[in-house]
Amino acid sequence: MIRLDGVHVRHKARSGGLLRRDAVHALTDVSLEVGRGEILGVVGESGCGKSTLARVLTGLQKPTEGDVLFHDRDLWRTPAAERRDRFGSAVGVVFQDPSTALNPRLTVRQILRDPLDVHRRGTRAERENRVEELLDLVGLPGHTLAALPGRLSGGQRQRVAIARALALEPELIVADEPTSALDVSVRAQVLNLLVDLRRRLGLGMVFISHDIQTVRYLADRIAVLYLGRVVEEGPAEAVGGTPRHPYTEALLSATPSLLEDTERIVLTGPVPSATHPPTGCPFRTRCWKADDECAAAFPAPAAGAGGHRWHCVHPQPAAPPAGATASGTPARSTT
Ligand SMILES: Nc1ncnc2c1ncn2[C@@H]1O[C@H](COP(=O)(O)OP(=O)(O)OP(=O)(O)O)[C@@H](O)[C@H]1O
Numbered sequence: 001m002i003r004l005d006g007v008h009v010r011h012k013a014r015s016g017g018l019l020r021r022d023a024v025h026a027l028t029d030v031s032l033e034v035g036r037g038e039i040l041g042v043v044g045e046s047g048c049g050k051s052t053l054a055r056v057l058t059g060l061q062k063p064t065e066g067d068v069l070f071h072d073r074d075l076w077r078t079p080a081a082e083r084r085d086r087f088g089s090a091v092g093v094v095f096q097d098p099s100t101a102l103n104p105r106l107t108v109r110q111i112l113r114d115p116l117d118v119h120r121r122g123t124r125a126e127r128e129n130r131v132e133e134l135l136d137l138v139g140l141p142g143h144t145l146a147a148l149p150g151r152l153s154g155g156q157r158q159r160v161a162i163a164r165a166l167a168l169e170p171e172l173i174v175a176d177e178p179t180s181a182l183d184v185s186v187r188a189q190v191l192n193l194l195v196d197l198r199r200r201l202g203l204g205m206v207f208i209s210h211d212i213q214t215v216r217y218l219a220d221r222i223a224v225l226y227l228g229r230v231v232e233e234g235p236a237e238a239v240g241g242t243p244r245h246p247y248t249e250a251l252l253s254a255t256p257s258l259l260e261d262t263e264r265i266v267l268t269g270p271v272p273s274a275t276h277p278p279t280g281c282p283f284r285t286r287c288w289k290a291d292d293e294c295a296a297a298f299p300a301p302a303a304g305a306g307g308h309r310w311h312c313v314h315p316q317p318a319a320p321p322a323g324a325t326a327s328g329t330p331a332r333s334t335t
């Protein structure tokens, strides 16, 4: 359905001299695909380029280099009016913080009607019906239609934001950390709503989070971003179960699942800067396996089953033999 092909995004840095502004390498050579009805989870730590990727996927950010293809049509070679019209309605977006994403002066009814009005969908009566349908879809009671966002709870506001993203019957929803601003107690409800909507509406989804366990729970496929690069990608069971990139392994061990007894890998070494990314593998400055070979070039992809791929010259073993002890790893402590 949507495909990124060799996408780079470079921002002008706020640092650097007046004459020679540095470039922030927010995304470097990213190629990804989301199929119809599929959930792609994107995971990585703060500043790795997740929101930039969300903006590229929703057509809000034009890549510095590379292509965005929607049903094999090049988004940025499509005339602007058609791009807004077709792509704008086919891709919905849900942001992190529902309290800033919703206009505080509009009622929920007005918020949900707005995209229908802008895209001139149906008659007046049909739009009214659609608004009620949307409210029902996200499990909010009818009386919320008259409320202003300020009168709703965080979880309810995020449901309104999801309903708005669904208004134009999109094929794809891009959700950028949709639960991280919410209370822990309502996070699961919002996650389950998204899973349920995918099942009922056959939506494709890109779910972005810094928490690999959440992504693992939700996604069909996982892409792991590190300093603007996809370092590993593949089926959720493969990436979450037998990660091959050391960074993925470290992420998994930092947030142990309740079901597995994992050892905790503590990353040492400085987090590199996106203005001056390291040569070769971007993770090598913090990787316990790094050697000279890692500094030479960004590793070519290696491939496993089901389209699992990773970029590492010293990958983790395919399946750790039962009872094996970790060797060659840094300070590890059992949690
Ligand atoms: N408009 C901009 N101008 C300059 N630099 C930017 C701009 N937007 C993002 N960046 C930089 O690009 C990099 C990626 O930012 P991005 O917001 O995509 O990261 P993120 O993974 O979403 O982080 P977080 O988890 O904190 O939300 C960062 O180094 C950030 O400082």
Ligand SMILES: [Mg+2]
Binding pocket: 050, 051, 052
């Ligand atoms: Mg972000």
